[in-house]
Every structure is written in structure tokens, then in C-alpha cells.
Amino acid sequence: MNDKGNKIKVKNMKNKILFGLILFLFLNNNLFAQQEKQVQEERQKPSLGLSVYPGGLLIQKVKLGETYDLYKKTGVALHIENKDGNPHTYIIDTFKPSQVGNKKWLQGYSEIPDPAWFWVESDEVTVEAQSKKKVKMFLKIPDEEKYYNQHWTVTLGVSGKPEAGHMLSLAVYPRYQIETESKTGLEERPEGLTGIEPGNVVFENVPLGKKEKKKIKIYNNDTIKHNYTITSRVIEVEPTREQIGVSPGHAWIPNKKWVKPGSNFKNIFTSFSFSKRRLKILPNKNKEITVAVKIPKKKEHYQKKWEVLLFIEPDEGRPSFVRVQIETEKIAGEG
Amino acid sequence: MKKLMVLLAVVALIVGFGIMRAEAANTVDITVTVTLQDISVTVSPDAWNMGIVAPSDTKDNTGAPSIATNGGNVDEDLVIKGNNSTAWSLGDGTVGADEFAVWFQDDDDTGITTLLTSSNQPLIADLAPSGTFTINLKFQAPVSSTSTDMQTILVNVTASAS
Numbered sequence: 441m442n443d444k445g446n447k448i449k450v451k452n453m454k455n456k457i458l459f460g461l462i463l464f465l466f467l468n469n470n471l472f473a474q475q476e477k478q479v480q481e482e483r484q485k486p487s488l489g490l491s492v493y494p495g496g497l498l499i500q501k502v503k504l505g506e507t508y509d510l511y512k513k514t515g516v517a518l519h520i521e522n523k524d525g526n527p528h529t530y531i532i533d534t535f536k537p538s539q540v541g542n543k544k545w546l547q548g549y550s551e552i553p554d555p556a557w558f559w560v561e562s563d564e565v566t567v568e569a570q571s572k573k574k575v576k577m578f579l580k581i582p583d584e585e586k587y588y589n590q591h592w593t594v595t596l597g598v599s600g601k602p603e604a605g606h607m608l609s610l611a612v613y614p615r616y617q618i619e620t621e622s623k624t625g626l627e628e629r630p631e632g633l634t635g636i637e638p639g640n641v642v643f644e645n646v647p648l649g650k651k652e653k654k655k656i657k658i659y660n661n662d663t664i665k666h667n668y669t670i671t672s673r674v675i676e677v678e679p680t681r682e683q684i685g686v687s688p689g690h691a692w693i694p695n696k697k698w699v700k701p702g703s704n705f706k707n708i709f710t711s712f713s714f715s716k717r718r719l720k721i722l723p724n725k726n727k728e729i730t731v732a733v734k735i736p737k738k739k740e741h742y743q744k745k746w747e748v749l750l751f752i753e754p755d756e757g758r759p760s761f762v763r764v765q766i767e768t769e770k771i772a773g774e775g
Numbered sequence: 776m777k778k779l780m781v782l783l784a785v786v787a788l789i790v791g792f793g794i795m796r797a798e799a800a801n802t803v804d805i806t807v808t809v810t811l812q813d814i815s816v817t818v819s820p821d822a823w824n825m826g827i828v829a830p831s832d833t834k835d836n837t838g839a840p841s842i843a844t845n846g847g848n849v850d851e852d853l854v855i856k857g858n859n860s861t862a863w864s865l866g867d868g869t870v871g872a873d874e875f876a877v878w879f880q881d882d883d884d885t886g887i888t889t890l891l892t893s894s895n896q897p898l899i900a901d902l903a904p905s906g907t908f909t910i911n912l913k914f915q916a917p918v919s920s921t922s923t924d925m926q927t928i929l930v931n932v933t934a935s936a937s
Contacts, residue, residue: 487821487841495849495936496811501804514807523817523846541854541895542935595935602858602929608821608841611933612814680850680904682936685810 489523490530490610492598497616498685504620505583511576518560518575520598522567529566529601532575534558537595537615545593545615546684548751548761550632552592552618557581564601581620585628589639590620591760615682619763624657629726634668634752634760635659641731641750643766649737653702653730656762658752660721666754670717670729672696673749673761686747690765693746699764701750702730735768742771815846816853816934818910828916831870835887835913842909843932845902850937853902854895855879855910858929862922865893872919877928880911887913891930901937 494516502508511517522528534555537545545551552558561576577596581587599611622640629635637657646652660666674692675683686692693699701717721727731750735741746766753759823836845851857865857877866874868890877891882899889896891912899908910932 487817487819489815489817489846491813491815491846493813494809494811495814495847496809498808498810500806500808503805508805510807513805516807516809519813521813521815523815540933599931599933605927606821607823607928607930608818609929609931610816610818611931612816613933613935614811614814615936617810680848682811682849685808688806688808 487524488600488606488608488610489521490528490598490600490612491521491523492596492612492614493519493521495614496682496685497614498619499579499616500619500687501622502579502581502618502620504581504587507578507580509576509578511574516577518577518596518598519572520565520567520575521572522569525569527566527568528603529564531597531599531601532560532563532565533597533599534560535595535597535613537593540595540597540613542595542613542615546617546682548684548749548759549591549593549617550758550760552594553631555594558594558596558616558618560596579618581618585626586631587620588623588626589630589635589637590618590632591639592618592620594618617685622763629659629661629724631661632760633660633662633757634666634754635661635726636752636760636762638762640763640765643733643764645770646733646735646766646768648735648741648768651732651734653732655728655730656750657726657728658719658721659726660723660754662754662757663723665720665722666756668719668721668755669753670701670719671751671753672699672701672764673751675749684749684761687763687765690745690747693748693766696748698733698735699748699750699766700732702732731762731764733764733766735766741768744768811849811936813847814849814851814934814936816851816932817844817846818842818932819844823912825914828914830916830920831918833913833915835911837887837911840909840911842907843898843902844907845904845934847934848904850904851902851934852900852937853898853908854933854935855891855898856893856895856931856933857891858893858931860926860928862920862924863917863926863928865891865928867892870915870917873917873921875917875928876915877930878913880909882908887911895931895933898932 536551558579567573595613595615597613600609622638624638641654674696748764750762818841825834863873863875866876878887880887881889
């Protein structure tokens with residue numbers, strides 16, 4: 441009886457040990473699998489990673505003298521994403537592109553006279569590993585007449601603060617475009633070597649098949665005379681490249697030849713408009729040119745909102761541009 | 776008295792109306808358009824442990840270089856610049872007392888021949904989304920060092936839209 445009991449006890453013990461062993465192996469395997477997964481995930485995390493949104497911004501119709509909280513006004517904020525496995529502190533600052541070795545920025549834009557007119561709520565931000573942080577952006581252009589009709593670019597610098605033991609530090613420098621309010625009849629010369637007035641020319645309720653004209657003024661604010669070439673341009677959309685954006689609510693005009701820079705000379709050539717216009721302006725002088733718009737009369741051209749850029753390129757120096765916006769007439773009988 | 780008060784009230788009304796008219800004409804408001812989504816760069820590894828380097832000796836990281844990757848959705852230009860360490864200065868290509876030199880290989884180089892300076896210099900232009908670039912570096916130690924502490928030399932890599 442005792443032998444039988446002992447045998448049962450030993451068998452039970454063996455079963456318990458076996459069960460314990462199986463359980464141990466099962467748990468250990470799971471733990472190993474989890475550790476292995478963690479190691480793989482760690483390997484896939486970059487050593488350093490930084491992402492900044494938005495990569496490009498077009499801010500238009502900026503009123504002089506007004507302070508803008510862009511997040512409050514439009515919902516757009518700066519997002520800084522730390523893509524690696526360690527927390528980092530980033531320094532945020534604004535610059536003229538040339539101050540940070542940026543020699544190429546969008547043609548048609550000049551460097552903002554003072555980058556301090558664009559700022560963020562905090563110039564130092566700590567972002568935890570694999571996290572994002574939102575930072576508000578602000579803008580205020582001084583209320584001086586010469587700052588109407590301006591097209592500027594500013595660089596926003598987001599730089600990782602140097603950290604002990606790290607050889608590399610990352611920075612991302614997006615460029616943002618700022619266009620101030622458009623205005624005519626100014627008494628002061630506009631800022632910039634090539635000044636324009638207005639910055640936006642709007643043709644409203646344009647009848648199809650008929651020519652409409654408006655005037656723009658070009659200022660040579662340099663100390664030497666310049667020859668300018670004026671052309672109509674639309675931008676070929678390339679989503680991966682920095683480009684001049686079209687104004688909200690508008691599309692690029694299907695044919696830029698429908699908009700032509702003309703002449704104000706009162707002679708037999710008055711009715712002529714050319715797809716390319718050349719103009720000489722003496723230093724500290726200005727000249728007026730006509731912009732002519734004629735949209736072919738076709739059904740599909742009614743009730744359209746189009747935009748084209750009138751580029752003013754000096755023989756030397758950076759170009760400027762005027763946005764020409766065209767709203768075609770409504771179909772007769774419609775409200 | 777009554778007449779004066781009435782006159783003032785009329786004047787005030789006219790002035791108020793004038794101001795209101797000017798503001799009503801000024802209804803153009805700011806617009807903000809996101810033209811590029813995000814600019815992103817990752818680098819791995821972010822450290823190059825050279826160990827102990829003899830004076831004037833050179834070392835390069837080609838055995839285990841850092842790889843920069845465009846993690847955004849726009850074409851990017853990368854620039855690079857160097858910095859002084861706590862005890863050494865970034866030299867002009869000729870090493871000296873407490874003066875080191877670093878070279879990098881940019882997109883046009885066939886070797887690690889471009890001197891790293893404290894100003895941003897092009898590393899690669901038009902790097903497409905998901906594109907990678909190998910950051911090859913060569914270091915030359917100072918002729919002599921007043922410090923025996925380990926030196927960390929910081930290299931900045933900056934991304935901007937092409």
C-alpha cells in the first residue's frame with residue numbers, strides 16, 4: 441500500500457515538475473520573443489531623427505501693423521517631431537535665408553527685412569522620444585507704407601541643442617513666404633530694389649471675348665538704371681518641390697497668353713500687347729505698364745477664378761512678381 | 776446748452792459713422808496655405824567613437840559611416856558644418872596645437888576631400904523623399920593637446936526644401 445502511495449506521490453511530483461518546466465519554457469519563450477521584438481524595434485529607430493511641419497507656408501494679405509497669432513487665426517501651428525529614441529531640446533529662431541547659408545529661395549521673393557517680425561511662442565522646446573510638440577507662430581509687419589505690396593521669404597530654424605556624447609546634431613530649416621496687403625496710390629516708394637504697385641491686380645466679372653485692362657507701377661529703387669523683362673507665368677505643379685503657391689480659391693490660368701503686359705505709350709502701338717514686355721527704368725524712377733486680359737468666349741470659361749503671375753525681371757538682381765487674379769463673368773441669367 | 780448738446784451728438788454720430796465706413800471697406804483678411812507638408816531628416820548612427828588617436832594621426836568613418844535619410848515628402852538639400860570641441864579648434868586644414876581638421880565627402884566628391892568649416896556647406900542637393908546619403912568623414916588630430924579629456928566634436932546636418 442505504501443509502495444503504491446509513494447509511486448503515486450512520485451508520479452504527481454514528476455507531473456508537477458514537468459508542468460512547471462513546460463510553463464517555464466512557455467513564459468521564457470514569450471519573454472524572449474518580446475525582448476527580440478524590442479531589440480528589432482530599437483534597431484529600426486534612427487539614432488537621430490527630426491521632422492518639422494509645415495515644410496512650406498504661404499501667408500497672404502498680411503495687414504501692416506497687425507499682430508497675428510497664426511494658430512488662433514487659421515489653426516496652423518509649427519509641429520516638431522522627435523523621431524528617435526531620446527528626448528531632445530530644440531532651439532527655434534528665424535533668419536533671412538542668406539544668414540544660414542541658403543543661397544536659393546523662391547524666385548520672386550525677397551528676404552524679409554527683419555526676421556524678428558516672425559516669431560514663435562517659445563524659442564526652446566523639449567520633445568520627448570518619438571513624440572511631437574506644437575508651437576504657435578506669430579507675425580507682425582510694421583505699419584509703414586513702404587511695406588505694402590511686398591513678397592518676402594523668411595527661414596525658420598529648428599536646431600537640436602548640442603548634447604554631450606553626441607557627434608551629430610540635426611536641424612531643419614523650412615522657408616515661409618509672406619505677402620503683405622496689396623494697395624495702390626501710395627505716397628512712399630515700396631521697399632526693395634524692384635518695387636511693385638499693387639502686389640495683386642484683380643479683374644472682376646471679366647466679360648469673355650473682350651479685353652480688359654488695368655495698370656501696374658514698377659519702381660527701380662536701385663542706384664543704377666535697369667532693363668526689365670515682364671512676362672506672364674504659371675507654375676507647373678511639382679508636389680515634392682518648393683514652388684510659388686496659387687492663391688486660395690484660384691487655379692492657375694489654363695493659358696498664360698490670355699494675360700499680357702502692354703504699353704502705355706499713346707501711339708499706334710497702344711492697342712498692342714506682347715507676351716513679353718521690355719522696359720528701361722532709370723534709378724529711383726518708376727514706370728507704369730498696362731496689363732491686358734482677354735479670355736476666349738467658351739462655355740467652360742464662365743464663372744472661373746484664375747490666377748497668373750506677372751514676373752518683373754531686372755537685368756541684374758532678383759525678380760519680383762504681381763499676382764493677376766481674374767474672375768470671369770457669370771453665365772447670363774444665373775445669380 | 777440744449778443746442779450745444781444736440782450739436783455734439785450729431786458730430787459724434789457723423790464721426791462714428793465715418794470710422795465704421797473705413798473699417799467696413801477693409802475686410803480683406805489673412806490667408807495661410809500649407810505649401811509643403813513636412814521636412815524631415817534622420818541620421819544613423821549619430822556617433823563615431825574614434826577611441827584614442829595619436830597626435831596628427833588621421834582616421835575615417837568609412838567602415839561604419841552615418842547614413843542620412845530624407846524622411847519627408849519633399850526634395851531636400853542637406854548642408855553640413857563643424858564646431859570646436861571644448862579644448863580644440865576646428866582648423867583650416869592644417870592641424871596645429873589644439874587644432875584639428877575634419878573633411879567630408881559631398882555629392883560631387885570622389886573622395887573625402889572637402890574641408891569642414893564652421894559655416895554651412897552643401898552636402899547633397901535635391902535628395903528625393905526616402906533617399907539616403909552616406910556621410911563620410913575624415914578626422915586629423917591636433918599636433919599636440921593641452922587637454923587629456925575625451926573630446927566630442929559636434930557636426931551639424933541641416934535639411935531644407937530644395
